[in-house]
Amino acid sequence: MRVLIIGAGIAGPVTAMALRNIGIEATVYEARRGQPESPGLFLGLGVNGMRALDELDLLEPVLREQTIPTPRSEFRNAAGQLLGIVCNGSLRDGIPSVTISRGALQESLAVAAQSKGVQFHYGKRLLTYQVASDSVTARFTDGTEACADLLIGADGIHSRVRQIMSPIAPGPSYTGLLNFGGIVRDSGLEPTVDTMRMVWGRRAFFGYTVRDDGEAWWFANIGHKSEPKRDELDEISMASWRQKLVELFSADPAYITHLIRRAPSIWVAPIHDIPSIPRWHRGRAVLVGDSAHAVSPSAGQGASLAIEDALVLAKCLRDLAPTRAALERYEALRKPRAERIVAVGRQRGNYKAPPNRAAAWLRDLMMPIALRLFATEERLAWIHDYRVDWHEPITPAPA
Ligand SMILES: Cc1cc2nc3c(=O)[nH]c(=O)nc-3n(C[C@H](O)[C@H](O)[C@H](O)COP(=O)(O)OP(=O)(O)OC[C@H]3O[C@@H](n4cnc5c(N)ncnc54)[C@H](O)[C@@H]3O)c2cc1C
Known part of the structure; x- marks a missing residue:
């Protein structure tokens, strides 16, 4: 079987390597011309995602990148008082969950895949694809084409593959939040040690x-x-964003405005998610990662879900035939978990920007109790302890 993978973010390279492990030749086509464009944005890699990387011997190359161990999340209120601590978990040998630059993660996965012989073509933006009885042909905006037996859409939240596969599928849904980020080289703040x-x-x-x-x-x-357009955000200068953030956090702990003021640049983007789409596969095309189920960063799980998808899809193709049965089983195994985690991300995001002072006061009153009851290791085990055992065979769907 030959496979075309559209997108070299996180799901794309991991899927390519998982397929290579089972003797399927996959080629990756990426719209970017080279390095990831936004290396400054970072993400929390969940232990479930790290465990899945480990199944493919990919954890070590990722951990060679610059990472910050963050096995704990500490929650405080506006007065700086501790409301609760949530455990993000550790792997075997106590390897803690980490925070890593999104670009560094993508790059390390691409380099690992290339070192195993996976071919990457950059500057290839998918325009459309067509399915025939015995093949699928991808057409790129530069006029070139590629043909294979299966096409995998790993092209992220604004997936072109999803649009072609299911024109009526809902697109990304705006969560009502804007996300900002910055890096301060010499912050002058105490290390937060594992937190x-x-x-x-x-x-x-x-x-x-x-x-x-x-x-x-x-x-x-x-x-x-209201949902801002990308060009509307770009029209606002960094100085204006900085001033707005400083104003918004002026009554909160001083280290916040200190960090905002000292960041050389500030990234901004609206937060979207995709709660549910009717189908993840059709004919000779299938979706993995954000293209199927984009999750808000508030869940800290988008990358991990994408990695899990890659392994499960490859296992289904390894163990089940025909391909249609494998794709059906993959969707059945992954959709409920992914949609449940997307809902968790949406719910967590809803607490982040209270509409008024009363709502903020009530939230801060309830949060220590909620964290103690609902954010325990046991209550979060369904997210963190999930394991895709690479060697365990996938069984057909029960009749
Ligand atoms: C600011 C921010 C913070 C985040 N925080 C977290 C977090 O803490 N924890 C977490 O787990 N997740 C987080 N995420 C989410 C995480 O980054 C995504 O869930 C993850 O990257 C999804 O991987 P993917 O491979 O599906 O998509 P992506 O990583 O988006 O990769 C898609 C790739 O497809 C390419 N592409 C797009 N269209 C085409 C086309 N037509 N043709 C060819 N190539 C195309 C893109 O250039 C891109 O390289 C965050 C995301 C953002 C933006």
Whole structure:
């Protein structure tokens, strides 16, 4: 079987390697011309995602990148008081879950895949694809084509493959939040040691972690009712964004405005998710990662779900025939979990920008109780303890 993979983000390279492990030749086509465009944005890699990488011997190359161990998330209120601590988990041998630059993660996965012989073609933006009885042909915006037995859409939240496969499928849904991020090389703050510290501020939400050498990585989420277009966001200068953030966090712990002021650049993007689409596969095409189920960063699970998808899809193709049965089983195994986690992300995001002071007060009152009851290791085990055992065969769907 020959496979075309559209997208070299996270799901694409991992799927290519999982397929290569079972003797399927996969080629990756990526719209970008080279390096990931936004290396400054970072993400929390869940232990479930790390465990899945480990199944394919990919964890070590990823951990060779610059990472910050963050096995704990600490939640504070606007007065700086501790409301609760949530365990993000550790792997075998105590390897902690980590925060990593999104670009570094993508790059390390691409390099690992290339070193195993997977071919990548950059500057190839999928325009459309056509399915015939015995093949699928992808057409790119540069006029070239590629043909294979199966096409995998790993092309992210704004997936072209999804649009072609299911023109009526709902697109990304705006969550009402804007996401900001920055990196401060020499922050002058104490290291946060194994901790991502989050603050439910009076008017917005802030998270940061400080490495041992003083470098701080921060993000902020603010409420913004109507969905802004990308060019509207770009028209606003960085100085204006900085001023707005400083104003919003002016009554919160001082380290927040300190970090906002000292970041050389600030990234901004609206947060979207995709709660559910009717189908993940059709004919000779199938979706993995954000293209099927984009999850808000509030869940901290988008990358991990994409990696899990890659393994499960490859296992289904390995163990089940015909291909249609494999794709059906893959969707049945993955959709309920992915949609449940997308809902968790949406719910967590809803607490981040309270509509008024009363709502913020009530949230801060309830949060210590909610964290103690619902954010325990046991209650989060369904997310963190999930394991895709690469060697365990996939059984056909029960009749
Ligand atoms: C600011 C931010 C913070 C986040 N925080 C977290 C977090 O803490 N934890 C977490 O797990 N997840 C987080 N995420 C989500 C995570 O980044 C995504 O869930 C993950 O990247 C999904 O991987 P993917 O491979 O499906 O898509 P992507 O990584 O988006 O990759 C898609 C690739 O497809 C390419 N592409 C797009 N269209 C085409 C086309 N037509 N033709 C060819 N190529 C195309 C793109 O250039 C891209 O390289 C965050 C995301 C953002 C933006």
